[in-house]
Amino acid sequence: xxxxxQIIKDRIPAHVAIIMDGNGRWxxxxxxxxxxxxxxxxxxxxxxxxxxxxLGIQYLTLYAFSTENWNRPKEEVDALMALLVETIxxxxxxxMNNNVRLMTIGDLSRLPEVTRQKFEQCLEQTSHxxxxxxxxxxxxxxxxxxxxxxxxAATDVAQGKRDAASIDEQAVSDYMTTAGMPDPDLxxxxxxxxxxxxxLLWQLAYAELYFTDKLWPDFCVEDxxxxxxxxQHRERRFGKTSEQLEVEx
Ligand code: IPE
Ligand code: IPE
Ligand code: MG
Numbered sequence: 001x002x003x004x005x006q007i008i009k010d011r012i013p014a015h016v017a018i019i020m021d022g023n024g025r026w027x028x029x030x031x032x033x034x035x036x037x038x039x040x041x042x043x044x045x046x047x048x049x050x051x052x053x054x055l056g057i058q059y060l061t062l063y064a065f066s067t068e069n070w071n072r073p074k075e076e077v078d079a080l081m082a083l084l085v086e087t088i089x090x091x092x093x094x095x096m097n098n099n100v101r102l103m104t105i106g107d108l109s110r111l112p113e114v115t116r117q118k119f120e121q122c123l124e125q126t127s128h129x130x131x132x133x134x135x136x137x138x139x140x141x142x143x144x145x146x147x148x149x150x151x152x153a154a155t156d157v158a159q160g161k162r163d164a165a166s167i168d169e170q171a172v173s174d175y176m177t178t179a180g181m182p183d184p185d186l187x188x189x190x191x192x193x194x195x196x197x198x199x200l201l202w203q204l205a206y207a208e209l210y211f212t213d214k215l216w217p218d219f220c221v222e223d224x225x226x227x228x229x230x231x232q233h234r235e236r237r238f239g240k241t242s243e244q245l246e247v248e249x
Contacts, residue, residue, distance in 0.1 A: 003225035013185035015059040022191030022215030040217035053132040067141035099131030105177040106140030142201035149175035
């Protein structure tokens with residue numbers, strides 16, 4: 001049976017987050033420069049986004065460029081920034097056709113002007129779409145986000161906008177760049193690495209983690225469905241016992 005047929009339609013995760021890793025190794029395996037891996041990776045983004053929209057997933061968050069990735073060789077960083085512009089140009093019609101709304105999280109002020117402008121245009125253009133929310137994490141890291149959130153909360157307290165005691169878990173979530181989004185239900189990481197790499201540390205508190213050896217450019221829609229099927233067979237206990245969950249259901 002195909003993985004798609006095994007997906008339970010009324011248990012689709014609301015939010016799937018993906019650490020898209022392995023582009024460089026894919027290129028190396030094929031005797032190519034790293035950028036070819038990134039270009040091939042864009043094709044996977046297209047396929048997976050389309051599949052997620054069709055499945056009725058509400059949020060798909062893709063880790064596209066981390067704060068730490070700024071430390072890569074300048075030529076790779078520059079080429080990635082140019083690829084982002086090209087990709088947005090090329091993909092905006094598909095986003096519109098699929099009713100996908102583009103969102104971003106991260107420190108966009110660090111992006112080159114032309115890249116930032118292109119994103120802002122696409123954010124605006126897709127802002128009324130009501131299907132999948134495609135969230136690109138760009139110049140993002142969780143520690144950057146948490147640091148920023150703490151500065152904001154401290155400023156609000158200092159300016160008398162709120163009491164320190166009113167900062168509960170919900171308030172912390174609201175200070176994050178993901179305010180208003182449900183926490184990810186499922187995190188997928190490709191390329192056989194078993195780490196989180198500074199991604200959504202607060203939001204992933206109770207996510208189900210799924211690791212695959214497939215390199216991102218080789219990750220296909222079937223692999224995506226397989227990850228969702230695997231997720232649907234997990235028991236999410238949120239600290240409770242299995243017996244409690246049985247009584248509640
Ligand atoms: C992921 O692929 C894409 C980005 C981080 C921009 P990598 O470029 O990290 O690929 P590997 O890990 O070197 O194979
Ligand atoms: C994580 O991949 C960041 C993105 C996928 C954008 P990296 O390749 O940068 O992660 P590490 O450095 O191997 O942990
Ligand atoms: Mg990598």
